[in-house]
Amino acid sequence: MKIISKISSYILGASAVLLVSSCDDGDKVIDEVFSSTTRGAVLRTLESNGVYDRFDTSSTFGFTFEEQDYEGGDLMEKVDLYISFDDNTEENGDSTVDEILIQTFLPEDFTEGEFxxxxxxxxxxxxxxxxxxxxxxxxFDGGDAIQYxxxxxxxDGRTFSNDDSTGTITGxxxxxxxxxxxxxxxxxxAPVPGEYTIDLVDSYGDGWNGASIDIVIDGVESSFTLEEGSSGTETFTVPxxxxxxxxxxxxxxxxxxxxxxxxxxxxxxxxxxxxTPAVGTITLNICKG
Structure with a gap:
């Protein structure tokens, strides 16, 4: 019995040494992981809305963003806003404009958000x-893009922008x-007169199942849908x-x-x-009307 007790004691002692040793080694690994990990910051979009309209230069576009860092915003020094222009229309020449700094947001320019x-x-x-x-x-013309x-x-001098963002951050x-x-x-x-064509597609092939495009022309209502099948074409005329x-x-x-x-x-x-089209009013984009 004593021999067995001694053997048990040795086993328990060895296990304890191994356990302590394992914990010590593990702590070292974790310490190394954390010591080599760099934490950054993001500007989370809370809202972006508006549309720039070629025919209405008073139309607006804007966005609201929230700064997040691991000190609850205390690590932010500033946020710079740049604007550029991407000319996607060849008819009026190339008016592309490279980035221009237009505003700097300092910490005092921010308000405290919901969180x-x-x-x-x-x-x-x-x-x-x-x-x-x-x-x-x-x-400029329709199809060109104004970029912010x-x-x-x-x-600490580090900077973050779209080049540093991955899918995990952007989505x-x-x-x-x-x-x-x-x-x-x-x-x-004003309404652009003439004949319009609607191409309707259903990926499953059983029609639109109650969905429709409804139009009103001077008080006269019409409705277009795909009753069955995978595709169809409808036309209507705006006088x-x-x-x-x-x-x-x-x-x-x-x-x-x-x-x-x-x-x-x-x-x-x-x-x-x-x-999954957007439900509600359909806004047409017609530059040559």
Whole structure:
């Protein structure tokens, strides 16, 4: 019995030594991991809205962002905002403008947000954006893009921007692209007359299941849908002198299967949406009307 007790004691003692040794080794590994880990910061988008309209230079676009770092915002030194212009239309020459610093947000320019973190906003009319870029009428058109980029600088000198963002940061909860590139739309100030074509597609092949595109032309209502099958085409005409012209997408049972495209009388794709098109008013983009 004594021999067995001694053997048991030796085993327990050895186990304890191994356990302590393992914990010590583990702590060293963890310490090394943490010592080599660099923590950064993000600018999370809380909201971005508005549309730049080619035919209305008073139209606005803006965004609100929240600074997040591992000290609850105390590591932020500043946020620089840059603007640039991407000319996507060849007809009026190349008016591309490289980045220009237009504003610096300091900590005192932020307010405290819902979660106790610093929050700031920026909004600009199309006219103001064009002025900052040094562009005039004839230098821009629908399809061109005005681009905004944020650069976050921390108190230790490190900087973060869109080049540092991965899918984990730009998507999901963080939604931190550091970049906004609203494309200039052409929203006709008056209905563009002529024949419009609607191409309707259902990926499952059983029709739109209750979804539809409803239009109103001077009080006359019409509705277009895909009763069955995987695709179909419909046309309608907006007469000369029309004063009221609205379109709306009405949700059905399986919108994730639904896609549509509307071609304007000018031959342009006025809109394409889906799968799961936006429900409600449809805004057409027609630059040649």
């Amino acid at each position: 106790g973190l610093p929050v700031a906003s920026y909004e600009s009319t199309l006219a103001n954006a064009l002025s900052l870029l040094g562009l005039e009428e004839g230098d 980029r944020l650069v976050l600088t921390l108190t 999901s909860f963080f939604n931190a692209p550091f970049f906004y590139g609203p494309v200039i739309k052409c929203i006709p100030p 000369d002198g029309t004063t009221e012209f609205t379109l709306e997408f009405v949700s059905g049972d399986f919108d994730s299967e639904v896609t549509y495209e509307i071609t304007a009388p000018t031959g342009e794709t006025a809109i394409e949406d889906g799968p």
